[in-house]
Amino acid sequence: xxxxxxxxxxxxxxxxxxxxxxxxxxxxxxxxxxxxxxxxxxxxxxxxxxxxxxxxxxxxxxxxxxxxxxxxxxxxxxxxxxxxxxxxxxxxxxxxxxxxxxxxxxxxxxxxxxxxxxxxxxxxxxxxxxxxxxxxxxxxxxxxxxxxxxxxxxxxxxxxxxxxxxxxxxxxxxxxxxxxxxxxxxxxxxxxxxxxxxx
Numbered sequence: 422x423x424x425x426x427x428x429x430x431x432x433x434x435x436x437x438x439x440x441x442x443x444x445x446x447x448x449x450x451x452x453x454x455x456x457x458x459x460x461x462x463x464x465x466x467x468x469x470x471x472x473x474x475x476x477x478x479x480x481x482x483x484x485x486x487x488x489x490x491x492x493x494x495x496x497x498x499x500x501x502x503x504x505x506x507x508x509x510x511x512x513x514x515x516x517x518x519x520x521x522x523x524x525x526x527x528x529x530x531x532x533x534x535x536x537x538x539x540x541x542x543x544x545x546x547x548x549x550x551x552x553x554x555x556x557x558x559x560x561x562x563x564x565x566x567x568x569x570x571x572x573x574x575x576x577x578x579x580x581x582x583x584x585x586x587x588x589x590x591x592x593x594x595x596x597x598x599x600x601x602x603x604x605x606x607x608x609x610x611x612x613x614x615x616x617x618x619x620x
Contacts, residue, residue, distance in 0.1 A: 430511045437519035438510055438526065445527025449563040450534065453549040460551070471555055478560050479539075479547035496544050499533045515587030517578060524571035531564030 460466065460477040467474050506526045513519055532548050539546030550560040582589045 431514040434513045434516065434519040435510060437516055438513065438523040441520055441523025442526035442530065445524060445564070445567045446530045446534070449527070449531035449567070452563050453531075453535070453551070456549060456551045465553075474553040475551050476553040476560055478550045480550045480560070481545075481547045496533065496536045499529050499536065503529050503533065509585070513585045515583065515585060517574070517583070518585050518587070521571050521574045521578065524567045524574070528564040528567035528571065531562070531567070 456475065456477050460475065462477050462479065465474055465476050503526065506522050506529070510522060513522065535548040536546045537544060539549070541547070548562065548564075550562050550565075552562060552566070553560050584590055
């Protein structure tokens, strides 16, 4: 019964994941459309002094301008990760993990859309970047931000020992360690009650 319950797809988790992904994708694409419509490439617009600047650029590489000139490689990688996220979604039973993979999926879709449908060619499109922060050497977009936030939450959940089902894997070990008899206590007690054994 427990295995069947664990294997059952969580509809709520899937809905949360899909909702977050769609939200991230739409906001990212809306922001990029606004940048393309209102800014010229290379134009610098201070938003919060020099702490936050909009600088419209086109990135043929990966997130944060990594791997410039290898757009098609990152397109293939993005599609592979996209398939993985969709495959693993059926195993998620935690709202936090749903948010993690929703952010990741939405960010991937945002940049993948650019690579597939923006110039110069299908599958080699340049990603629209426009956010510039002095502390970071690269220019990025909202999809990149969602991916980084997903990775941060992924690390937190992993360090906490929380599985995709929302349960901490270390809970059982901690309970056993806190037991006065230790994890082997019940076994030793059984042996004392049957000193002669069954053999």
